[in-house]
Amino acid sequence: MRLMTTSRSISPWIWRRPDWPEGSLAYDARAVALDLAEAYRMHGILEGKAAAIGIGRTSQVALDALSDEVLATAAIEGERLSLDAVRSSVMRRLGLSTSGPINRSVDGLVEVISDATTATDTPLDEDRLCRWQSALFPGGTSGIQRIAVGRYRDHTDPMQIVSGQPGREVVHYEAPPSKDVPEQMKRFLTWFADTSPARASSLPAAGGKPNDGFARAAIAHLWFESIHPFEDGNGRIGRAIVDMAMAQHLRQPVRLYSLSRQLLTFRSAYYDALNSAQRGETDVTAWVQWFARQITAACHAASQVIDQAIEKRQFWEKHEGSGLHDRQRKVLQRLLDDGDGGFLGGLNAEKYMKMTGVSKATATRDLSEMVKGGQLWSEGVGKAVRYYISVPGWGHV
Structure with a gap:
């Protein structure tokens, strides 16, 4: 799947609805309750296991989880990064010594993900997003093609997500016109700030209740991807926004799982779920349900990794x-x-x-x-x- 600018027109997309974005981004709390509850249960199990063996931010489990997130979020976009370069960059980021290779693009992605999950109290604004996008493309190019870096897209042709051969393309989604991006992003960033855990209780979401933290992360990702504000890098930045929303909600000092790895494993289903929500009904209940299930699966996979770490520790303790x-x-x-x-x-x-x-x-x-x-x-x-x-x-x- 690739991004493309063409003159072809397709309708109607979610952002063309008269109730966009507020009405289009509501969900049925009762319908998603069981899926969200299971996600929290699995995350609680994961946290308990991590606490039992004292996993810290520089532990092997944490290093592997962050490395996996970097590798997977790039791979979703079809970019294969060097494992050595990623591990080296992650180790430097965590303050560990390493003689591994240095790659500016990899360092930029590691910096974005780390900033999203550690500087959770720093406001998410246009400047911060633009700096994230600049970090992903330190040379100002995507491949050999020059792109707009450090600013919202400004081309006049429609921004479309398409697949297929030239002349036989299938348009999966068309984002709002570039001229509308600044105002669209202003509304998104205002919502993201107003629904943060620190302010959610005083500014409730639709229906009179604050958004659930996991549901907020799902909605933030869908909303950002629907605007698609940058010429390139939207997927990686959108998943970093998920990371930030989850970190704001959970206040977890150590990364224990990789949601992007789960999304990569079911990449086609991920795109299908996004596409369906972007042209779906007036609420996003199905998307929130699907997203919650991916959190559950990601935590389950990480729980198995910790089980292995516990088994290794017990083995060596037994044979000390x-x-x-x-x-x-x-x-x-x-x-x-x-x-x-x-x-x-x-x-x-x-x-x-x-x-x-x-x-x-x-x-x-x-x-x-x-x-x-x-x-x-x-x-x-x-x-x-x-x-x-x-x-x-x-x-x-």
Whole structure:
């Protein structure tokens, strides 16, 4: 899917409704209650597990979650970033030492996501959004094409999201004309400020009740993407706005999950849900429901990651003081990192030799010691013997 400016006209879009945006962005609180409740339940479980093992902002789990968010939000737009460059940038951002590669575009995206989730009390205004967009395109280009950077789009042709070959395009969405963007964004930013947790109680949403925090994040994303104020980078900035809305609501000091990874996994459904809401009925109940379910799924995936971290910690605590050699610890850590069934075909002497550089006699002795010590268990005989790490509940299938 790509952005395009053409002279083709399509109607009607959500922003063309007479009740846009207020009436078009209402939702049925009772209809979404169960989905929102499940999202909060799953997030609570995730927070509880993180607290149980003391996950901090520079922990491996937090580093991986932020790295995953950066990689995924770019990948949704079809941009594949270097994992090494992303990890290096994230580590520098977290104040950790690294000798990894430096990439200005990657640094810019990391800066945007970090700013959105840490400076939550700083107002979201036009200047801040424009600085975010500038950070995404430090050279002033998208690929080899020059784009408007650090300002709202100003071209006269319609801004459309299309797919398909030239001449056979399918127009999925057409944003408001560039001339209307400043006023449209002014209304959006005013709403975002007025519905922030600090002010929501004094300025209730439609229906006389403040917006739920997760629902507000969903609506903010839909509203921003519907305006599509920039020539490029709207998707990444729109997801950063989601991050900011969620961070304002949850006040969580450490990122534990990647919502963009969940959206990337179901990218087609993500675009379909957005497209349906942008040309849908007078409320966005279905969109809020879908969005809440993605939060639940993202938290569930992160919960499984923390489960693995807990299992690793428990494994090493159980075998503390076991007198393992460094090479044995290295192999055990590799097996733990690969997870249940992740080390294809199990471990054998030949694989151990390649991983450690030791002789066959040493490999056999090391493996036997780890079986005796309870770190590994084995099955098979002779050349068919395979070794598996001893973690309760792991089936190695």
